[in-house]
Amino acid sequence: MTEDAVRGVSRETSDQLLQLVQKWNTKINLVAPSTLSQFHDKHIVDAIDLVACAQAGGKWLDLGSGGGFPGLVVAALDGGVRDVTLIESDRRKCAFLATARRELGLTCNILKTRIEDAEFQNASVISARALASLPKLLALSTPHVADNGELLFLKGRNWRDEDVEARRSWEYDLEVIDGTGNHGSVILRIRNARRTGR
Numbered sequence: 001m002t003e004d005a006v007r008g009v010s011r012e013t014s015d016q017l018l019q020l021v022q023k024w025n026t027k028i029n030l031v032a033p034s035t036l037s038q039f040h041d042k043h044i045v046d047a048i049d050l051v052a053c054a055q056a057g058g059k060w061l062d063l064g065s066g067g068g069f070p071g072l073v074v075a076a077l078d079g080g081v082r083d084v085t086l087i088e089s090d091r092r093k094c095a096f097l098a099t100a101r102r103e104l105g106l107t108c109n110i111l112k113t114r115i116e117d118a119e120f121q122n123a124s125v126i127s128a129r130a131l132a133s134l135p136k137l138l139a140l141s142t143p144h145v146a147d148n149g150e151l152l153f154l155k156g157r158n159w160r161d162e163d164v165e166a167r168r169s170w171e172y173d174l175e176v177i178d179g180t181g182n183h184g185s186v187i188l189r190i191r192n193a194r195r196t197g198r
Contacts, residue, residue, distance in 0.1 A: 009076045013104060014044055017076075020100050021067060028092045030067030046154050047073030049179050049187060050127055054152060058124025059083040061144055063115055064131035066093050070154070071108065072100055074127065080107035085121060089114045115140045122146045129154040134162035134188070138170050142193050151190040154179070159186055171196050 009017075018039045021030055035042040047070030054060070060078070062071030065086035075084045086108055088094050094112040101108055111118055121144040128137055134153065141151050155162065163174065172193035179185035 009044060009048070009073060013076050014040055016104055017044075017068070017072065017100065020096070020103065024096045024099075025067075028090075028096065030093070030096065031069070043067075043069045044073055045180060046070055046129060046185060048077065049177070050074065050152050050154070051077045053177050053187060053189065054125045054127075055150055057082060058146065058149070059085065059122060060125045060127070061121045061123035062086045063126060063128040063137075063140060064088060065097060065110075066090070066130075068097055068100055070127055070129055072097065072104070072106065075101070075106040075108035076104060078107075084108040085111060085123070087111045087113065087115055087118055115144075118144065120144060124149045125152060126150075127152045127154075134159070134166040135169065138166060138172070138190070138193050145193075149191075151188075151193065153188045153190070155186055155188055157184045159188060163188075169196055170194065 022036060024030055025033060031043060050070050051074055060074055060082060062074060065071040065088045071086040078084055086097055088097060089112065091112065094110055097110050123144050124146050126141045126145055131137060137153055145151065170193055173191045175189040177187040177189060179187060
């Protein structure tokens with residue numbers, strides 16, 4: 001992936017995605033309406049941060065893709081270099097994702113299924129944003145991660161509380177990466193996650 005691609009999506013792609021989200025948001029809840037006026041900072045920057053810190057190569061799996069963040073943006077930044085798969089169980093949100101994929105000319109797979117019911121994905125990178133608490137994310141993602149793969153979870157200021165809760169039944173190597181947006185988000189990079197049996 002080129003350095004220019006990691007820096008950001010094109011203005012045209014960002015504007016097209018915003019227009020699609022605005023149109024569909026009147027029918028289904030994709031993003032909070034209050035965030036649309038700061039669309040790039042609230043929804044695009046997080047995905048750019050994820051791609052910039054992710055390991056190279058292998059399959060990218062985005063869990064609970066919903067309104068397409070970060071999954072669609074990852075696909076836009078990636079440009080079809082690697083296999084990007086989005087999992088979403090809601091039929092209407094999958095219809096939005098498919099429409100956005102077509103209109104933006106993206107290369108990605110969309111699986112309409114519950115994460116728990118999906119076949120093993122063997123993903124090198126698994127991402128999620130605003131999907132579940134950290135303990136639940138670990139339970140959902142570890143069945144799909146490849147050997148030496150990593151989990152990249154976008155979290156807010158209360159991530160430490162979730163970390164404490166997760167470590168009651170999980171062990172993992174954690175790196176905390178500050179987001180570049182202005183809303184206090186972090187990326188939790190997790191490797192070697194395993195249940196402790198406690």
